[in-house]
Amino acid sequence: MSDNLDKLTVKQYQKISDSNSGKSNIVKNCIMAFIFGGLICTIAQGYSDLLASKPVVRVIGILDEKSIGALTVLFMVFLGSLLTALNVYDCIGTVAGAGSIVPITGFANSVVSPAMEYRSEGLILGVGAQMFQVAGPVLVYGTASSVLVGLIYYLVKI
Template sequence: MDYTKIGMNKKEYTEYVESKADKSSILKNCIIAFIIGGLICIVGQIITDIALNYGLDKKTAGTISSISLIFIGALLTALKLYQPLGKFAGAGSIVPITGFSNSIVSPAIEYKSEGLILGIGANMFKVAGPVLVYGIGSSVILGLIYYIFNIFM
């Protein structure tokens, strides 16, 4: 592109911009993510322990914990509290299952204005969709490998 007078090619310009731009603080973000992510997991553990205490088996207690966390994530999203939490905690609140819940509820709120079917229905999985497609897809492949492996072993 020789018609601009800036005297830099694309590569030089990209490097120049990167040298001047503020970067996210990785260390700080990691520490905050560790603490908040850990706290969310502690909440999950508490729910599991309570369920175990009521005499449920380990698997059911784990399921109850997941469902409860998904509910809490959805509720906080609807109350507009998950966004500020996420802004502070970053990966700490995206990675746990509450983040998954947030990624489904937030587009649902957003697309309400386009109606129940083409709005909420069509867009609810806009953010979580890729996770579901590749999460479920890869577990199917792994399942097949496991199945075939078992036949021959």
């Protein structure tokens, strides 16, 4: 702080800044997040039912529950990656907000988008090193917390 603004304290300024800064329209954002988030989950539900449906079973045989789950996740990751590669997912994100970030398609988007962005810095140090720039923390803390609860579960069991 300099002596030029002698009548303005940091505390006062926080208030001035707050009252002049526009706020996000939470109601609208939440409605959009609800619709898009819900829709993405419903698509996954539909795909899994499709895998178990008669015409499909006739072609590829009966799949166990785990395989259906894995293939559905695979399909959703493919969908998220495809829309990212087609330069569409970020446009959906502008409208959907958390509705497109939280589902697994958003995870795919957070892996594929840095991969595309850093292609300009080479395949190894660009794509390879930066691919998990955004999604890395999710894997690190997801894995770490699963080990933690696993340890507790193991100790409680014996």
